[in-house]
Amino acid sequence: MxxxxxxxxxxxxxxxxxxxxxxxxxxxxxxxxxxxxxxxxxxxxxxxxNVADVVDEIEDDAVSAIVEKTLDGSVDLASEETLRRFGEHVFHSPLAPLLKPDASNGTFGRKLALALGKSHEAPHGRTRKDPDNLAVLFAFDGLMGCMGRLGYESYMRAVPELSKLMEDVLKD
Known part of the structure; x- marks a missing residue:
């Protein structure tokens, strides 16, 4: 480019x-x-x-970065550390209103869930360690639902339990 x-x-x-x-x-x-x-x-x-197109590209960039890190094994979707960092980003980013699941202009959660679900068909011959896309979609949709219902402090307190739940869903 x-x-x-x-x-x-x-x-x-x-x-x-x-x-x-x-x-x-x-x-x-x-x-x-x-x-x-x-x-x-x-x-x-x-x-x-328009401005919404810029938001879409920012979301797409973030989704691509997360999927890439997941594919190369540097991010475990169910780890407490990943869930804490993701929570920090969703709740405290300047673009937080776009990332929250109930945001009228944001589709970040859906984009990420779909990309993670599809990423088992990775480019460059890489294969995905995580389970099928239905499990990923289910786990991530549940996580976004929890974030939508909980405030920051409640979400952070729930991270260990959420991590265990996601790990169970994402087991091979």
């Missing part, structure tokens, strides 16, 4: 993350996003149709 494209997209995504730290996503305009990213409106519209 052209380095100019990479830099422009990185600036736009970073600007959106910064803006979401101080205001709701629904209030972010293309004009202020371009201003913060120091890109022109034509440059923005060359890459994205």
């Amino acid at each position: 052209d380095l100019r494209v990479v830099k422009t997209k990185r600036a736009i995504k970073g600007a959106l993350t910064d803006l979401c730290a101080s205001k709701p996503l629904a209030e972010v305009t293309v004009k202020e996003l371009c201003s913060r990213a120091e890109v022109s409106k034509p440059a923005f519209y060359y890459h994205y149709g």
